[in-house]
Amino acid sequence: MSATPTAWIAGVGLWGPGLPGWAAGAPALAEPGTRAFDDAGLPQALLMAAADRRRATPGTRLALAVAAEAAAASGLAVDALPAVFASSAGSPEIIDTMCASMAAGDHALSPTQFHNSVHNAAAGYFGIAARNARASTSVAGGDASAGSGLLEAMVQLATDAGPVLFASYDLAYPFPLSEVRAVRGALAVALVLTPEAPAASPVRARLRVSTATAPGPAPDPLPAALHASLRDNPTAALLPLLQALARRRAATVPLPLGGPGWLRVALEPR
Amino acid sequence: MTQPPSRIEPIAVTARTATTAVGPGTGPLLAALRTGRGGLRPCAFDAYPGTRHVLPTWIGEIDGLDAWPVPDALAAFECRNNRILELALAQDGFADAVARARARHGAARVAVVMGTSTAGLLQGEHAYARRDGEARLPADFRYMETLNAASTARYVSARLGLEGPAWCVSTACSSGAKAFAAGERMLRVGLVDAVVVGGCDSLCGTTLHGFDALQLLSDSPCRPFDASRSGISIGEGAGLALLERGGPDTAARTLVRLVGYGESSDAHHMSAPHPDGAGAERAMRDALARAGLVAGDVAYLNLHGTATPSNDAAEGRAVRAVFGDRAFASSTKGWTGHLLGAAGAVEAVIGMLAIEHGFAPGTLNLRDPDPACAGAVLADAVERPVPVAMSNSFGFGGSNCSLAFAAAAR
Numbered sequence: 001m002s003a004t005p006t007a008w009i010a011g012v013g014l015w016g017p018g019l020p021g022w023a024a025g026a027p028a029l030a031e032p033g034t035r036a037f038d039d040a041g042l043p044q045a046l047l048m049a050a051a052d053r054r055r056a057t058p059g060t061r062l063a064l065a066v067a068a069e070a071a072a073a074s075g076l077a078v079d080a081l082p083a084v085f086a087s088s089a090g091s092p093e094i095i096d097t098m099c100a101s102m103a104a105g106d107h108a109l110s111p112t113q114f115h116n117s118v119h120n121a122a123a124g125y126f127g128i129a130a131r132n133a134r135a136s137t138s139v140a141g142g143d144a145s146a147g148s149g150l151l152e153a154m155v156q157l158a159t160d161a162g163p164v165l166f167a168s169y170d171l172a173y174p175f176p177l178s179e180v181r182a183v184r185g186a187l188a189v190a191l192v193l194t195p196e197a198p199a200a201s202p203v204r205a206r207l208r209v210s211t212a213t214a215p216g217p218a219p220d221p222l223p224a225a226l227h228a229s230l231r232d233n234p235t236a237a238l239l240p241l242l243q244a245l246a247r248r249r250a251a252t253v254p255l256p257l258g259g260p261g262w263l264r265v266a267l268e269p270r
Numbered sequence: 271m272t273q274p275p276s277r278i279e280p281i282a283v284t285a286r287t288a289t290t291a292v293g294p295g296t297g298p299l300l301a302a303l304r305t306g307r308g309g310l311r312p313c314a315f316d317a318y319p320g321t322r323h324v325l326p327t328w329i330g331e332i333d334g335l336d337a338w339p340v341p342d343a344l345a346a347f348e349c350r351n352n353r354i355l356e357l358a359l360a361q362d363g364f365a366d367a368v369a370r371a372r373a374r375h376g377a378a379r380v381a382v383v384m385g386t387s388t389a390g391l392l393q394g395e396h397a398y399a400r401r402d403g404e405a406r407l408p409a410d411f412r413y414m415e416t417l418n419a420a421s422t423a424r425y426v427s428a429r430l431g432l433e434g435p436a437w438c439v440s441t442a443c444s445s446g447a448k449a450f451a452a453g454e455r456m457l458r459v460g461l462v463d464a465v466v467v468g469g470c471d472s473l474c475g476t477t478l479h480g481f482d483a484l485q486l487l488s489d490s491p492c493r494p495f496d497a498s499r500s501g502i503s504i505g506e507g508a509g510l511a512l513l514e515r516g517g518p519d520t521a522a523r524t525l526v527r528l529v530g531y532g533e534s535s536d537a538h539h540m541s542a543p544h545p546d547g548a549g550a551e552r553a554m555r556d557a558l559a560r561a562g563l564v565a566g567d568v569a570y571l572n573l574h575g576t577a578t579p580s581n582d583a584a585e586g587r588a589v590r591a592v593f594g595d596r597a598f599a600s601s602t603k604g605w606t607g608h609l610l611g612a613a614g615a616v617e618a619v620i621g622m623l624a625i626e627h628g629f630a631p632g633t634l635n636l637r638d639p640d641p642a643c644a645g646a647v648l649a650d651a652v653e654r655p656v657p658v659a660m661s662n663s664f665g666f667g668g669s670n671c672s673l674a675f676a677a678a679a680r
Contacts, residue, residue: 095417
């Protein structure tokens with residue numbers, strides 16, 4: 001199909017099983033050895049005030065942690081970056097709670113649960129916590145959330161010609177939703193994308209995306225233990241990209257889009 | 271401070287439609303806006319199996335959805351939200367116009383960006399009510415095609431035989447407007463040649479009881495900008511538009527043009543607007559800047575106007591800051607109810623109708639305008655040329671979006 005814009009990666013944020021932040025996660029991805037990639041728990045609630053931290057869901061905490069990490073690594077001010085958040089279900093435990101409450105006929109929703117139920121809760125808390133009044137958007141792309149969100153971030157960068165913060169996050173669903181959609185693990189990935197090469201960034205790499213009708217050649221596989229702990233987690237589609245970045249190796253990674261098409265993301269470390 | 275955005279090239283709107291409680295398609299909507307016949311009624315919506323509990327509020331419910339099942343080939347998508355889409359796609363020749371665009375550009379060159387906040391949440395509530403003795407969901411429950419937020423865009427794409435990117439914006443009550451902004455950007459970078467944009471939301475227990483928990487539901491038909499306004503009336507509906515790049519090739523079929531958008535965040539509170547309306551003001555100013563227009567060019571503004579005390583106060587302040595004191599704006603939620611994730615799309619279509627038919631709609635149920643914020647607000651419709659219209663949409667999480675439309679030939 002058509003070529004779309006290029007960007008530079010100026011900062012990375014990461015939280016997942018065996019991947020507690022990019023500093024620790026990059027070597028684990030570069031040389032996994034026999035690591036188990038065990039659950040890393042939830043990250044510290046970076047940026048957030050105590051009151052908001054108590055109210056925020058695990059999904060929001062994941063998203064904010066990686067967003068803060070990527071922004072800090074980029075050297076760009078966290079209050080000046082437009083943001084694109086992507087997730088398949090946002091906070092799946094809230095969806096479970098709401099459906100169960102309605103089905104039980106008790107209709108007992110707390111105001112906090114209800115505002116946490118919006119798909120843009122992470123974006124809203126991010127704006128408040130980072131004092132960031134720039135545009136933000138929240139992409140719901142189902143199993144194609146990560147690719148759809150990254151495409152939107154690249155398109156925003158090309159049209160408004162400025163840096164963009166992209167964050168993708170997905171968590172395991174609670175029972176009984178886990179029976180109809182067995183998303184595993186808790187994973188969040190953030191990238192600060194810039195139109196110009198960043199002056200000094202340890203993750204300096206060029207990103208080029210294009211759309212295609214087929215995924216193309218498969219990238220290097222993820223370590224089996226990591227793959228197993230994140231089965232069907234939509235954000236995990238971004239990990240082959242981070243693995244290539246950690247290994248400072250060029251790669252082309254396919255990400256599903258909502259239709260039958262694919263986003264091909266070419267990474268060139270510089 | 272950040273620079274104002276650069277001007278953009280106008281985008282052609284080559285088809286548009288809206289379906290709400292006042293009826294399917296733009297015909298009944300236009301008639302309702304001109305006659306003052308609204309679509310709200312007392313809530314009797316049976317969203318909760320096992321109980322007959324209804325809230326003392328008014329809702330904008332679409333009648334006759336039983337007659338609009340999704341087609342057999344897409345049976346997995348069967349739910350109230352996708353039935354609304356099925357009904358909406360059949361109006362105003364919309365599906366036919368998209369089929370022609372698909373033939374012109376190829377299925378892979380037509381994208382879908384839909385706004386939604388509920389998607390098929392009602393289907394999830396009903397599935398939970400049918401859990402078995404071990405609390406397992408029924409085997410016929412299709413999560414990805416109904417409850418998952420992306421189902422709204424996936425249904426539109428599959429139903430119209432499209433193969434371009436298809437995803438949802440889900441930013442609460444600004445979703446349906448932000449879909450237009452995302453669609454414009456896709457066209458501007460040449461990613462695709464046409465985009466179906468819009469929004470769809472459907473009534474469910476969670477939104478009714480969630481807004482009740484926040485004490486934001488009115489017990490009478492909502493009264494935007496009235497001194498005695500007491501909250502929202504929730505509605506359901508869908509708005510859809512087909513966007514293509516402007517220029518000589520599309521001139522003949524262009525109904526109106528999308529000329530600008532502005533997006534901002536309040537960075538203030540999860541469920542209350544910034545009292546100064548600063549984020550709303552930036553969204554409106556950015557829409558004007560992208561359109562290359564000044565405030566005086568806007569002949570009609572469709573307000574977010576939810577009829578909560580705080581929304582209308584903040585929005586009134588922001589509108590006054592941008593446009594000064596002149597009566598040129600209205601909230602149409604008294605007709606449709608607050609359509610949440612679909613509001614921005616349906617109200618964008620109302621802005622288009624104002625341009626196409628030369629009239630500025632009034633504000634249903636407005637009797638005693640609040641002097642603190644209703645300076646710009648029209649109580650009654652005014653027949654006059656509308657070369658440029660804007661629409662405001664603001665959502666939870668402090669998500670703001672304003673859209674600007676202009677007549678096809680200026």
